[in-house]
Amino acid sequence: xxxxxxxxxxxxxxxxxxxxxxxxxxxxxxxxxxxxxxxxxxxxxxxxxxxxxxxxxxxxxxxxxxxxxxxxxxxxxxxxxxxxxxxxxxxxxxxxxxxxxxxxxxxxx
Amino acid sequence: xxxxxxxxxxxxxxxxxxxxxxxxxxxxxxxxxxxxxxxxxxxxxxxxxxxxxxxxxxxxxxxxxxxxxxxxxxxxxxxxxxxxxxxxxxxxxxxxxxxxxxxxxxxxxxxxxxxxxxxxxxxx
Numbered sequence: 001x002x003x004x005x006x007x008x009x010x011x012x013x014x015x016x017x018x019x020x021x022x023x024x025x026x027x028x029x030x031x032x033x034x035x036x037x038x039x040x041x042x043x044x045x046x047x048x049x050x051x052x053x054x055x056x057x058x059x060x061x062x063x064x065x066x067x068x069x070x071x072x073x074x075x076x077x078x079x080x081x082x083x084x085x086x087x088x089x090x091x092x093x094x095x096x097x098x099x100x101x102x103x104x105x106x107x108x109x
Numbered sequence: 110x111x112x113x114x115x116x117x118x119x120x121x122x123x124x125x126x127x128x129x130x131x132x133x134x135x136x137x138x139x140x141x142x143x144x145x146x147x148x149x150x151x152x153x154x155x156x157x158x159x160x161x162x163x164x165x166x167x168x169x170x171x172x173x174x175x176x177x178x179x180x181x182x183x184x185x186x187x188x189x190x191x192x193x194x195x196x197x198x199x200x201x202x203x204x205x206x207x208x209x210x211x212x213x214x215x216x217x218x219x220x221x222x223x224x225x226x227x228x229x230x231x232x233x
């Protein structure tokens with residue numbers, strides 16, 4: 001049971017402000033995933049690019065749901081799993097997931 | 110008032126968790142952005158519980174927890190690990206460390222405090 005001090009409305013409002021403030025970082029992380037997908041398509045996915053993309057996908061997976069973007073968390077988790085799998089990741093699938101993730105967060109972009 | 114120390118290298122996670130615990134439970138929250146900083150903070154002002162990320166650079170959550178366990182002044186403080194890893198093998202490994210609980214990212218900011226209270230057996 002929530003304590004007497006609980007204030008969901010204030011919490012939601014402050015969360016919305018935090019989301020706005022975190023948007024530049026979120027966009028940078030999406031760019032990293034797009035770059036990894038492009039590299040995979042061009043057979044140029046190096047270990048460094050891959051490791052960086054795994055880290056950014058992991059961070060997105062762990063944070064987007066806090067702001068209400070549950071689908072974003074699932075898509076980011078899918079990218080993380082794909083990149084962590086042994087061998088070359090399926091480039092088309094990676095690209096589709098990266099695009100879907102961006103659209104799920106910024107549908108009108 | 111409960112006092113919580115949040116240790117996480119990601120700014121947004123720290124901020125959302127702090128906001129959540131302060132506004133939903135009225136707890137007093139302090140934060141640290143690394144395991145080493147967290148140990149220093151816990152020693153300087155021991156909290157009632159520590160909420161700590163698993164994956165952090167330099168010293169990860171499990172390593173930080175082990176370091177804390179070796180320091181008598183803070184070894185008694187319950188630690189809740191926070192992880193975005195969903196595989197069962199990871200969950201079992203973290204739970205086997207002896208932490209109070211393993212919680213999962215992304216957490217719901219509206220229920221994080223109640224999740225922690227339940228895990229810690231706190232009634233208020």
